[in-house]
Amino acid sequence: MTGWEQYRDVIEDREFPTVRDWRERTGGKVIGCFPVYAPVELPYALGMLPVGIFGGGNRIELAHADSRFQSFICSIVKSTLELGFIGKLDLFDGLLFHSICDPARNLASVMQRNFAERPAIYVHLPQNMTSPSVVPWFASELRRVGEALGAVAGRPIRDVDMARAIGAYEVVRGLLRHLYALRTEAPERISTAELYTLARLVTLMDPAESAPILRDAIERSQQRQERPKDRIRVVLVGSFCEQPPLELIESLESAGCYLVDDDFLQGWRWARRAVAGGGDPYEALARAYVEDSVHLSTKHDLRRPRAQALIESVKSSRADAVIFLGAKFCEPGLFDYALYRRALEEHGIPHLFLEFEEKMWLYDRVRGEVETFVESMLFTEATA
Amino acid sequence: MSVAPAVRYQGTIHELQKELMTRYYGELTDIAEGRSDAKNAHLLIAGNPVEILRAFDILPVYPEVNALQLAVRKVSLPLIQKAEEFGYATDNCAYVKADIGLFHAGGVAPFGTVPKADLLLCNYVGCNVYLNWFEHLAELTGSPAVNIDIPFIRTQGGEPTADDIRYVVAQLEELIALLERITGKRLDREKLRRTVDLSAQAGELWAKIKDLTKQRPAPYDAYFDSVTMMAPLYCLRGTEECVSFFQTAYAEMSAKVARGEGPLAQERFRIVIEGPPPWPFLRAFRDLFTRWGAVAVASTYSTVGGLWEFGFRHDPAKPLESIARHMLAENLCNRTMLQRYDQIQRYARDWNADALVIHSVKSCRLFSAGQGDMREHFVHDLDLPTLLIESDLEDPRYFSHAQLRNRIDAFFEALEQRRVTAAADAADAAGVAS
Numbered sequence: 001m002t003g004w005e006q007y008r009d010v011i012e013d014r015e016f017p018t019v020r021d022w023r024e025r026t027g028g029k030v031i032g033c034f035p036v037y038a039p040v041e042l043p044y045a046l047g048m049l050p051v052g053i054f055g056g057g058n059r060i061e062l063a064h065a066d067s068r069f070q071s072f073i074c075s076i077v078k079s080t081l082e083l084g085f086i087g088k089l090d091l092f093d094g095l096l097f098h099s100i101c102d103p104a105r106n107l108a109s110v111m112q113r114n115f116a117e118r119p120a121i122y123v124h125l126p127q128n129m130t131s132p133s134v135v136p137w138f139a140s141e142l143r144r145v146g147e148a149l150g151a152v153a154g155r156p157i158r159d160v161d162m163a164r165a166i167g168a169y170e171v172v173r174g175l176l177r178h179l180y181a182l183r184t185e186a187p188e189r190i191s192t193a194e195l196y197t198l199a200r201l202v203t204l205m206d207p208a209e210s211a212p213i214l215r216d217a218i219e220r221s222q223q224r225q226e227r228p229k230d231r232i233r234v235v236l237v238g239s240f241c242e243q244p245p246l247e248l249i250e251s252l253e254s255a256g257c258y259l260v261d262d263d264f265l266q267g268w269r270w271a272r273r274a275v276a277g278g279g280d281p282y283e284a285l286a287r288a289y290v291e292d293s294v295h296l297s298t299k300h301d302l303r304r305p306r307a308q309a310l311i312e313s314v315k316s317s318r319a320d321a322v323i324f325l326g327a328k329f330c331e332p333g334l335f336d337y338a339l340y341r342r343a344l345e346e347h348g349i350p351h352l353f354l355e356f357e358e359k360m361w362l363y364d365r366v367r368g369e370v371e372t373f374v375e376s377m378l379f380t381e382a383t384a
Numbered sequence: 385m386s387v388a389p390a391v392r393y394q395g396t397i398h399e400l401q402k403e404l405m406t407r408y409y410g411e412l413t414d415i416a417e418g419r420s421d422a423k424n425a426h427l428l429i430a431g432n433p434v435e436i437l438r439a440f441d442i443l444p445v446y447p448e449v450n451a452l453q454l455a456v457r458k459v460s461l462p463l464i465q466k467a468e469e470f471g472y473a474t475d476n477c478a479y480v481k482a483d484i485g486l487f488h489a490g491g492v493a494p495f496g497t498v499p500k501a502d503l504l505l506c507n508y509v510g511c512n513v514y515l516n517w518f519e520h521l522a523e524l525t526g527s528p529a530v531n532i533d534i535p536f537i538r539t540q541g542g543e544p545t546a547d548d549i550r551y552v553v554a555q556l557e558e559l560i561a562l563l564e565r566i567t568g569k570r571l572d573r574e575k576l577r578r579t580v581d582l583s584a585q586a587g588e589l590w591a592k593i594k595d596l597t598k599q600r601p602a603p604y605d606a607y608f609d610s611v612t613m614m615a616p617l618y619c620l621r622g623t624e625e626c627v628s629f630f631q632t633a634y635a636e637m638s639a640k641v642a643r644g645e646g647p648l649a650q651e652r653f654r655i656v657i658e659g660p661p662p663w664p665f666l667r668a669f670r671d672l673f674t675r676w677g678a679v680a681v682a683s684t685y686s687t688v689g690g691l692w693e694f695g696f697r698h699d700p701a702k703p704l705e706s707i708a709r710h711m712l713a714e715n716l717c718n719r720t721m722l723q724r725y726d727q728i729q730r731y732a733r734d735w736n737a738d739a740l741v742i743h744s745v746k747s748c749r750l751f752s753a754g755q756g757d758m759r760e761h762f763v764h765d766l767d768l769p770t771l772l773i774e775s776d777l778e779d780p781r782y783f784s785h786a787q788l789r790n791r792i793d794a795f796f797e798a799l800e801q802r803r804v805t806a807a808a809d810a811a812d813a814a815g816v817a818s
Binding site for chain 1: 545
């Protein structure tokens with residue numbers, strides 16, 4: 001075991017125990033970051049703790065927010081607003097939103113109006129990846145956001161602190177890359193439920209404190225002796241923003257899948273390799289996002305279509321199939337599915353479409369669908 | 385209430401618009417069917433650099449306009465369903481689905497044939513679905529594609545930063561270089577200034593036309609008749625034809641003001657409408673307001689492609705900077721929800737509106753996400769009677785006539801009652817005072 005069970009409750013607890021603990025110990029301020037990608041280095045460079053806000057999960061009831069956002073809007077938007085209405089965001093000194101989709105953008109405005117005392121800082125993520133101007137512009141945007149966060153911190157942001165913050169997050173991103181590679185290589189040694197829990201924990205802790213936990217998990221996984229089960233290897237996509245319940249991830253695995261790649265929590269492990277050090281830290285971060293980030297569903301890089309990236313992921317992880325696990329009403333994900341389906345059919349890769357809601361309790365139906373899918377594949381394999 | 389008699393909504397501008405749009409789609413069809421070798425670029429309505437295309441004699445094609453035309457002609461549903469067969473979800477924007485369905489139908493529509501794009505020019509102005517849409521078109525058609533990244537308005541003052549302006553101008557220069565390669569000719573900068581000037585003239589006339597609805601009665605409906613004028617504004621902006629259309633429209637509307645005429649026999653309620661219309665049922669939807677004598681005096685939808693009524697004009701002396709400003713700040717789509725609240729509040733005050741009607745459409749989350757909060761703000765903070773109704777702009781499956789009629793009738797009944805009560809209170813107060 002990687003010692004992950006103790007964190008199961010922590011990652012779902014909307015009292016944010018690790019964050020409260022950090023705040024009590026350090027007296028520092030806290031910045032909530034909406035998925036998918038947030039420049040967490042900026043608040044960290046100012047001595048503040050960036051924390052992942054992933055909605056209300058399946059532990060809160062919507063009592064106010066569903067009168068503000070319609071029934072066809074995804075759950076994470078509503079449940080994040082609900083967290084504000086029921087005081088669960090009082091712990092936060094500011095919130096970072098960004099241009100990942102239309103409802104998320106409007107949520108930033110709605111939060112600003114309803115909770116004027118808590119700054120809602122908005123980051124525009126660039127979408128013209130081929131312009132020579134994009135890196136300098138995005139660096140200037142990161143500087144602007146750094147200044148806005150500096151107003152919350154009560155002090156200006158310094159380049160030296162930025163470089164240090166990039167280094168701190170580079171450590172945890174590197175460790176997560178290591179764990180992901182371990183799982184791809186030998187998924188019997190670390191389950192996705194474990195890996196997910198650890199990755200989610202990273203979004204709730206100081207990187208200096210989560211890094212030892214990740215190192216320990218790597219060590220334990222490497223030492224684990226487990227015989228591979230008769231499961232299919234699956235790449236999972238579609239859950240890049242709103243997150244499925246942990247129990248659903250476990251259900252997919254126990255239904256016969258080794259998940260060998262996924263897009264959970266991508267914003268906290270967005271860099272494909274280490275962010276280049278030296279020089280202007282803002283420019284380094286901007287360049288890494290534009291040139292070297294994973295295939296985020298909210299980043300539209302016309303040089304590298306995401307369907308192509310998915311096929312590459314299937315090949316490089318030696319996966320047998322793809323499961324698209326999309327959040328209900330998530331428009332970017334649903335659009336991606338149409339292109340994924342086309343590419344997967346062209347390449348003869350079996351795939352299964354599933355939808356989830358963060359507030360779901362029953363997994364039998366999903367489990368049944370996955371079991372049937374897995375059985376059909378194992379049967380085909382056996383008779384081939 | 386007394387039910388208003390059936391109204392014929394068509395006037396000179398409607399006839400002229402039809403003529404212009406028929407000619408425009410004829411030009412597209414000529415390209416698609418090989419009778420013209422003119423180049424075309426597909427782009428989006430929200431703040432766009434069409435002036436640059438016009439300066440290259442490149443014809444703009446608007447998938448949004450094509451999609452709404454399909455809905456108006458009641459042929460959108462089979463195309464939407466065709467896209468759904470290819471994996472698009474019921475929750476995806478139906479404009480996109482209708483357009484994807486149209487591609488699979490060879491681009492042949494009742495109003496013309498849509499040519500394959502020489503360039504897919506995605507002006508990413510607010511709406512994230514734009515990015516998906518053009519990404520999918522690029523994948524399906526193999527046409528070259530480029531994204532013009534327009535930073536969203538996100539500063540306290542509601543203005544773009546100096547870096548934003550420089551960034552957009554730089555991308556426009558890159559676009560010009562790309563168009564020079566596509567067309568094989570250099571940009572004529574003087575011609576660009578001329579097209580920008582024509583946009584400025586159209587913007588000036590459009591702003592004056594919009595100002596006329598401050599009159600009682602408003603000479604036209606600023607929602608249902610504005611959409612008639614929006615077609616030439618977008619499809620023909622930067623041309624002499626466009627300016628000429630708006631000169632005619634301004635003359636017609638001014639004459640109506642002089643005669644004290646409105647679109648209805650009697651203007652009983654002045655409303656602001658927020659959100660796009662239900663194109664498949666435009667006439668039926670309008671009738672639901674007409675029966676109450678309700679006339680829109682302002683609408684947010686008429687500003688998706690540009691906000692001219694508050695003073696912005698393209699500037700031929702600074703063509704690229706003013707195009708950049710238009711794309712960044714002078715259109716509804718790239719502005720925040722809170723800026724939209726301010727815009728509506730300004731309409732309600734300066735155009736003397738009695739109420740706000742929010743038409744929430746499932747397809748367009750840029751518009752709709754959070755409109756419940758908008759209602760909350762206008763009802764509770766500003767005491768403006770507000771109605772929130774739902775359907776869709778393209779997919780006829782989401783339009784429930786009976787349900788909408790019930791909601792709209794109940795709202796205007798309450799509004800009428802509120803007016804009667806207010807009059808009685810005023811009379812009582814006057815009685816007490818005397």
